[in-house]
Amino acid sequence: MKYSLLILIFIPFILFATPSELMKSAYMSSLSIKEFHLTQKALFDICKPEIEDHEKFNKWLISKQSEFALAESIRVLFVNKGVENKGSALKKVFTQHLNTIDSKVAQTIMPFTSAQELDKTKACNNWCDAISNPNSALLLRYKNKIDFLKSNFKEINKAINSASNW
DSSP states (O other), X not given: OHHHHHHHHHHXXXXXXXXXXXXXHHHHHHHHHHHHHHHHHHHHHHHTTXXXXXXXXXXXXXXXXXXXXXHHHHHHHHHHHHHHHHOTHHHHHHHHHHHHHHHHHHHHHHHHHHSOXXXXXXXXXXXXXXXXXXXXXXXXXXXXXXXXXXXXXXXXHHHHHOGGGO
């Protein structure tokens, strides 16, 4: 029993051997969550006429706002500290990351915007089912990333704010 407690204490340190690895994982997770958020909002706008229960999605979106805000605050802190510690040339890299997200969102929603009406209705209903099911693969991937950010927030914040990690 006492060894299992010791193992639980050291697991976070084993997973991220260095603060810079933790920072990178947090940044990548925050980008992924941003992409997820933008994609869901775009799909809702596209599918709104096709789905019956708009309120269900609105409630879900509102309930997730604090999680989206947490991920965005980590991303913004990472960008600001990166530019502060490594110079403005790094800002181009971060802008490219955002452009990549926009491109991925556009690619994801393309089948919804270019589909025939019958296919669009089916795709929208499938999306609505996935977003409504907390055990769907779509939401579980999101949940794992946000849980990582929540459970490691203090360590992430500390690592990003330390100039020696850059």
